[in-house]
Amino acid sequence: MPIEAWLIFLLIFMILGSIAALEIKDILSSIIAVGVVGLGVSLAFLFLQAPDLAIVQFLFEIFALIILVRAFVKKDYHQEEPSKINKILIGVTLITLTAIFILSISVFRALPQFGQPLMHIADHYLNQGILETGSANLVTSIILDYRAYDTLGEVTVLFTAILGSLTILRIKSRDRQKGGVTT
Amino acid sequence: MKSKDGMTLIVKTMTRLILWMIFLYGAYIILHGHLTPGGGFGGGVVLALAFLSILLAYGRSFTLKWLNMHFLEEFEASSILLFLIVGILGILAGGVFLINFIDHGSVFHLLSAGTIPLLNIIIGIKVGVSLFLVVYALSELKLEKGEDL
């Protein structure tokens, strides 16, 4: 079977899984459905010849699932029913999104065809990469030698986000006893 | 089924037996980042999962006695400093920030490709420690009345 048939099957599976994740009322089932969507993305990366990305996507998605399940699965969790004005809002949103999708078909027709990318800079990386950097993994040579400055920025963003979440989770609020002052 | 600190005896014994294999696998992915797929980010998550298995199997109070959280926080913050020091050494040796200044060596060997394995190790340690600290801080919350991790 050609690659495009596998990808269409995986994408339809992921769309059904994401619709199920939004509409199910039980919170553990919807978190698992989002996990299934992430696994489908990892399989699609394997079909598209990117093994680096498949490993990283799979592991990071499992970690996101661990954090979500630990924080939100509890006994007294219930959802509210949508009121009448909310139903009107859902209808308007659906019509707007369908209109956006129909108007964007002509935009997607102008993209290059699937399977023939325009590789202007990538030719230089593929031909000269191993001579200039000495590493056999070309994706690693791009992120750690040709564009190492972007990796420095990414490490900074990850550090800041984790630092922020650690600070928020560890505030011992004293405003219940003293009346207004927290550190 | 759950005792007060951690899981049952079978889980604790099996975790103690296979913990070094998870660390070894994470170190393998990090060190061979320039030869096989993986690299610093994937190996770092595997290291974080190794620490997390200790937290799940032995309970939070045992982990607090066994690992020093203050040391882990300072260790994570100093790995960013090491990244910047490697970059500044690139200015001193080659003239450009973060240039590959170590000798390349021969291809397909483990000690080749200059500063790439060094940066992989720094990134792997940083990602592993910080992700473990997030899950540890999340496990300090009390969900039900008096029930801990």
Place this chain on the structure above:
Amino acid sequence: MTVYLLCFVLFLVGLYGVLTKRDLVKIILSLSIMAYAANLFLILFAYKDGAIYPILSKGTESAVMVDPLPQALVLTSIVIELGTTALLVAIVVRLFQKYKTFDITKIRRLSG
């Protein structure tokens, strides 16, 4: 072109979740779905028919390879998405401890 359109539909499903759901946990899950769709779209650009993965070994020194540049960019994006999700989870946990509900129409008082 069908593949690109289906990926855009996945992105629009996530966008629908962010716009219409009243539950904070469902909003976080919809943001994750949008991030997966965006990363997949970038890698769909880089596929070349009949090519193999961009890692050299002793036998594949002159084979045709896929584009390695979007793979490096998406690697960065996956890592940053995890940091964003962790920060969102921390904020929502604190909001629940203060207001005792996950409903965004009831969290309106900016006090404390």
